Amino acid sequence: MKELRENQLESIMKGRRSVRVYQPNYRIPREELTAIIETAASAPSSANLQPWRVVVVESEEGKKKLRPLVMFNTRQNDTSSAMLLIFADTRYYENADYIYNLAVEQGKMPPEVRDQQLGMIKSYFPSLPPEKSSEVTRFDCGLFTMQLMLTARAYGYDTNPMAGFEADQLAEAFGLDAERYVPVVIVSIGKAAEAGYPSVRLHPDQITFWR
Template sequence: MKNIDIEKRKEEILNAHKFRFACKEFDPDKKIPEDDFNFLLEVGRLSPSSFGFEPWKFVVVENEELREKLLPVVWGVKRQMPTLSHLVIILARKSSDVIYSSDYITHMMKDIHKMPEDKVKERREKYRKFQNEDFKILNNDKDMFEWSVRQTYIALGNMLTAAAEIGVDSCPIEGFHKEKLEKLLEDEGILDREKFGVSTLVAFGYRKEDPHRDKTRRKMEEVVEWIK
């Protein structure tokens, strides 16, 4: 019975991935129920990250006036904006927050991970070596930010898949002018540019119509190499 349940679950997961596509136009008459959207946010919140430091923030834009202001600088959402149900801007923490010695990292270790003082010291040193020696990003603000961005994409991927599993459509969006968007969010009092930068955006809703073609992907043998 257990094996049957596993096979059924595997099939459901694969079907969700086949169902998911980058939706360009949503049904304007259908909105995602609050419980379902909170579920997607919870999936993002519970997502894994390097060292468990969660260098992200999810900004849910419901304000119609702000949505209009976004259009000139987020060209990738112009088709979806009139019909989407929810729009999320995913922020990534900058070097001032993710450097090994920052108050944020101390907060994560002490207040969130509940580490005793000796473990905090040990973990901080391990993280310092990771930044300085393993990835060599310690003295490069851009590389530190890009490390944070990579973590946000784990959360993004989980949210996209979870959405598909409950029949919600989505579209990740990288079509934006980063400098102009961050300036707009700063002017609106939403973004502290000393601590955060924009990683990506994602639109959620329900498709207006099914895609006109089946999902296309490279064959498994083109994607996977086995080293035995």
């Protein structure tokens, strides 16, 4: 059996902790946050339609607005370098032409494959029932969010994913169309001031079924 040697990815994954208190005066440079988001956006998504949208709340004004909406997660809001609000764009399929034309322009896809894929996308995704469309976009946003946290760890930052927030108020509070943009998760990011607790995981024998 082959063994992993000097595997940085394993170290990043197993070293990740949910950190709730950060160094309050530390600010992540905007170019680094942009690079983290760009890397995270390499995550797979249904038909490569990339439904995730990110609102970066880093200003004092923005955090003051967010504070009453994050319930019991105020420590993260008050001390983090930024709070990343991850939304699902319910009209994600409207970017299909742009994405697939760009793939052809960059030589990543033959025109005939683009045409075939676009035909399928335009007949399938817009007609999905709302609950199924929500399932698709939330799943994809989850993949993006996990890559976001691991990328942040690779840059030397810590994160905490949060589901405790006022979902019905979040989009409107930050100037987004609440009918179109659905909040999925909030991720705090910064330099840890208090280490996150290590946690246990179920053994593969407890979560795997061999058939």
